[in-house]
Amino acid sequence: MSTTATTSTPPSGARWSPGSLVRARGREWIVLSGSDAEVLRVRPVSGSEEDHTYIHLALEAVPVADASFPKPDLSQKAGHDAALLLRDALVLSLRRGAGPFRSFGQIAIEPRAYQLVPLLMALKLDPVRLLIADDVGIGKTIEAALIARELLDRGDVERFAVLCPPHLVEQWVSELEGRFHLRPVAVTAASAARLERNLPPSESIFTTHAHTVVSLDYIKSERRRAEFLRACPELVIVDEAHTCASTGQSRHQRYELLKGLVGDSTHGAHGDPRARARHLVMLTATPHSGDEEAYFRLLGLLHPDFAALSSATGDEHKKLRDRLAVHFVQRRRPDIAEWREGSLFPHRETTELTYKLTGAWERFFNAVLAYCASVVAQAGDDTKKQRLNFWGTLALMRCVASSPAAAVQALRTRAGLEEEVAEDDVEARVFDGAADALPHDDVEPPAGSEAEALTALITQAEELAGQAGDPKLKVLTDHVVELVKEGFNPVVFCRYIATAHYLGQHISAKVKDVAVGVVTGELISGARKEKVELLGDAERRILVATDCLSEGVNLQDHFDAVVHYDLSWNPTRHEQREGRVDRFGQKSEVVRTTLLYGANNPVDGAVIEVILRKADKIREELGVPVPLPDDGHTLSQALMKAVLLRNREPEGKRQQTFAFVEMEEAKTIETRWLDAAEKAKKNRTVFAQRRLKPEDVLPEWKKSLAALGGKEDVQHFTSRALARLGGALEPMSNSGRRGFKAPLDALPEDVRERLDVEGLAGSILIDFDYPPAPRCRPVQRSHPLVSVLAETMLERTLGNVASADVSDPGVLGRVGCWIADGITSRSLVALVRLRHQLTSQRGHQVTTLLVEEATAIAWTGAPTQLEGPDALALLSPLPVADPPPHVRERTVTQALGQLETRLSELDAFAERRAQALLADHRRVRAAAEALGRYSVKALVPADVIGLFVLLPKVD
Incomplete structure (x- = not known):
């Protein structure tokens, strides 16, 4: 990359x-x-980019001419x-700040330094x-989103698309709008x-x-994929990228889409220079799910060479790993602790609670187990029917263990396991599947079709659903209280819709x-998000939700x-549930998690x-979760079948404890899981980012905060500005x-x-912390209230000085003089x-961009x-006194004259x-020559916004 400080050339003509x-x-x-010759x-000069307009040079009645920024005037007096x-x-x-990051003036959050890596x-x-x-x-x-915003504001890209599972589309739109001032369109x-x-x-x-x-499910089909690749933006972000590399027809379509994005496709994109130059950012919390083939397919999307890591050895393997580390x-x-940014995440306290089924509840559960075991044992030779019958028994077991209400719903839905039902649909509704199925799998699956055998169970379930005494529910309500x-x-x-409403009704009464x-x-x-936000307005609140959240x-x-x-049969879901609460932005120092079984x-x-x-x-030993290697749910099925068949043993021989480690199925699961964990452990050194240390990032972050103003600056300004205009903040402390x-009505x-x-009217509740207090809007530097x-x-x-109303509190003045503590000689700022x-x-x-910087220069006595910040800071201390009016006017007049002599400085x-x-x-931006040539030109003279004289205190 070549960089110079020579004059840049305007667009031709x-x-x-x-x-x-x-x-x-x-x-x-x-x-x-965005301007041209016409x-x-x-x-x-005193407005924001949102106030931009267009001037057609040929249509202006008075020709457009060069101008200069108006200098401060003696009449524009200002106090401290x-x-x-x-x-x-x-x-x-x-x-459009002039710091190392172009985008920070456009975002509504203060990212942590580690998030800049x-x-x-x-x-x-x-x-x-890049794979994050x-x-x-x-x-x-x-x-x-920081990467997208920065590339946009640098002019490196003009368009971008986020590809994500359908249930994440609205969240992405909300994040980009609320935190990054982008207005994406949802494509579903x-x-x-x-x-x-x-x-x-x-x-x-x-x-x-x-x-x-864009919804991955919408765009993955061959027809839509081809259209997307034809018109694809310069930047693509792929969320839950691991779901695009694993096996299965749906996942294969997603993988073909991503191959096309990076110019590796048999459908016409191969060799396309646009694809080879396209920026791709992939996100996943589980890059290695135990599927070696999928893992290296994911690496190959970064560069085809990285797929060879699966077989490379010796120096070749080391060289590839070193190359991979920058991606x-x-x-x-x-790992975040080394950044020393305070307590970023809460301490997680985990509790386990158990309940015991007794009386009618125990009899009903045992009857269901007996029914399920008999169905499994008596399956005929029809393989498909065996599978469907077994899935039906699993569905019933899960619903019964969840709640009587879910059991009733499942038992009543008895037509779902007929021949015409798609096997994939039934399987997906029984097992805890992939993350991208979460919003749609909380419906109670059908239990079976043997009407006679189920009639008695339906009667029992309906009786239990309508009466008190549910032991599982009692443990929950006591704990929630x-x-x-x-x-x-x-x-x-919980797992099912019926259970959620059952719990909501009983908890509300308790x-x-x-x-x-x-x-x-x-x-x-x-609607889900709106309901959560509405509940968040309450002083004390309890949310009952299925895995759709x-x-x-x-x-x-x-x-x-x-x-x-309800226990999930997929441990990843437990982490997903807890991760909704225990995450960046959580203000509580402690987060509680409770497992009920x-x-x-x-x-x-x-x-x-x-x-x-x-x-x-595994998570404790490795530090990151490793998904259960259970493609096709074969391990889960084997485990549950063993449990059911063991339940048929005579009462005296039946295992009554949870010592399942001797089961052959349990050993198989453990062996395959430990193998996956060992592979993930070996690969972790590739993924772990060790090249960028805090000392590489923190100076850039501190520069950005100093240039743009942090949370405290925003609060102080908003409070003083509202008070000056007649709408003083009222603390709710x-x-x-x-x-x-x-x-706001007094403004x-x-x-x-x-x-x-901007949708701000009347009296509004605001907070300068994130997350904000209940019912408060989060306010940061780019919030409309601050901007306006x-x-x-x-x-x-800075407008027309002649027409300015000096009695207007919004007219601040541009020249001033006061006696300041700590000043040893006359200082001009x-x-x-x-x-x-x-x-x-x-x-x-x-590409030529305008970048601006608010700063100061101060002369505090030769030499x-x-x-910069040191000069700006001179204005902060409160004055100890004001000089007499005639002294103040004479001093400011002299300062304005001195300014003319210091223009070269x-x-x-x-x-x-x-x-x-x-x-x-x-x-x-240090990188290869391919990143281009950069030049920076200072546009002089500088815009002098204000001129202030600080006089020393005379004892």
Whole structure:
């Protein structure tokens, strides 16, 4: 990569380039990217890029001319508070910051430093081919979205698509909109026809809409895949990437899609330079699921050479691993500790509770077990019928173990196992399948079709469902009451819809003054999220949910405990459930998890001892989870069949404990699982990111915070700005709650109108922490409230001086003088906005971007000179006194004269900042020559926003 600080060339024939100042229509404008020789894209010098407009040069009645930024005037007097507001308004209004990261002014979060590692890795690759395999809850979505936002703001890409399982589409749209100020379009089976309506024949959804979130199930078919590859954006993010590499027809289609994305396809994309140059970011918490073939297929998507790691040895293997290390990042939670960023994740406390079936409940359960065992033992020679009958017995066992309500539903649905029913459908509804099936598999599966044998069981189930005394339910309700008393807000996960409503009804009757909500797959994605948010408004709350919420909706903002009411037969689901609560952003220091199971339930016993405990042991030893290697559920089926047949033994010989380790089926599962864990352990050294250390990342992060303003800066500015305009913040700490009440009705009319457009009106509740307090909106530097306040004050202060109303509290003034503590000599502080042109050239493509920086330069007595944060900080201390009016006016007049003599020093300062910006880009973008040539040009003179004189205290 070549970088210089020479002058960049405007577009051919253009007189003005990004950052130039022009005068048109009676005011000054800044030229933006996207201008050409005929049309200028501009924004007001005192406005934001959202206020941009277009000027057609040939149509202007008064020709467009060069302009200069208006200098401060003696009439624009400012006190100390106004000077601070001006400084902070300038800093917080910047969206195209000049720091090492172009995007941080555009995002609504403060990412943790460790989350910048994938971004820094991506910036050193061309094309970006990256697999982010961080642990559940660390923040892979944030890490991938940061890459997308940065590449967009650098001009490296114009379009991107996120490919994800269908139940994650809405979550991705919400994250990109709420945290990254992007407006992607959801492309699903339900929305595609509407989006395609009225499109010209040559256009597609993906050329018309620059940013899309696409359902993998919708796009994977051959016809749609070909259309997507034809119009595919320059950047593609693939969530749950491991589901695109494993076997099976559905997964094979996904894999063919990804092969086409990277230019490795038999369907026409091979050799396509667009595909070879395409950026690909893949996300998964389980890169190695025990399937060696799938694992190396995933690696091959990064580069075909990496698939050879499966057979490479010696030096060849080491070289491939070294190459692979720059494309992979995988961190466990303990790996994050070295970043020393405080307590990022809560401490997880795990509890196990058991219940014992007695009386009618025990008799019913034993009757069901006996029925299921007889069906398994008496199956005929028809292989398909054997499988279907066995799955029917498993379905019934699971529903009965869940709740009487689920048992009734399953027993009543008796037509589902006839010949015409697809085997895959029945199997998927019985077993705990892949993550991308979660929203759709909480319906109770059919139990069987033998009417006579089931009639008595139906009668028993209906009687139990309508009466009190359920031992499992009692253990749960007692535990939930205790959790609420201790201050926790729990989520109770169960397997079936009927069970969820059964629990919701009984818990509501048991606990008082606590909001109880039930969310199941009966609700569409948006409705599920809305119900969770509504429940989160309650002071104390309990959520009952099926696994439709164990992926796709983050629950850490409102809940801090998880109860597994029904055991999953797939340990990954337990981690998914707990990961909804125990994840980045959880404010509680402790998260509770509870496992509930039957003490005299042999099915629960097998799952606990053979599957769940083994999963915990492997995770504890390895540090990351390893999925159960159970393709086709063959191991689970063998285990459950053994349990059922053992249940037919005479009462005296029947095993009554959970000592299942001697079962042949259990040993088979353990052997295959340990083998998968050993392979994952060997490969972990490939995935673990050790090249980028905290000391490589933290300086860049600190620079960005200093340049753009952090959480404390946002809170101080918002509080002072609202108070100045008549809408002071009211802290809610008096009521024992976090957050503030912001009365917007008292603000000036034009400010209210701008806020109303953003959906902000009346009195709103806000919080500057994330996650926010209940019922509060999270407010950060790019929130509309902050943006409108900052831009309003800049516009009123930097607008037409002659027409400015000095009595307007929004007019801050641009010159001031006060006596400051800690100042030993007269100091002159110039608050400036620097404009730079950042030009990149890749091949024949030249991109010129405007980058801006809010900073200061201070002269504190020859030869002392302060710059940047040190100069800005001089404005912070409260003044100890004001000089007499005549002294203040004389001092400011002298300062304005001195400024004219120091313009060359300001130009030199701007040049130094351009060189520093160039160094920032060289550092984070260091890579091959293919990344192109960069140049940075300081646009002088700098915009002098304010000029302030600090006088020493005279004893």
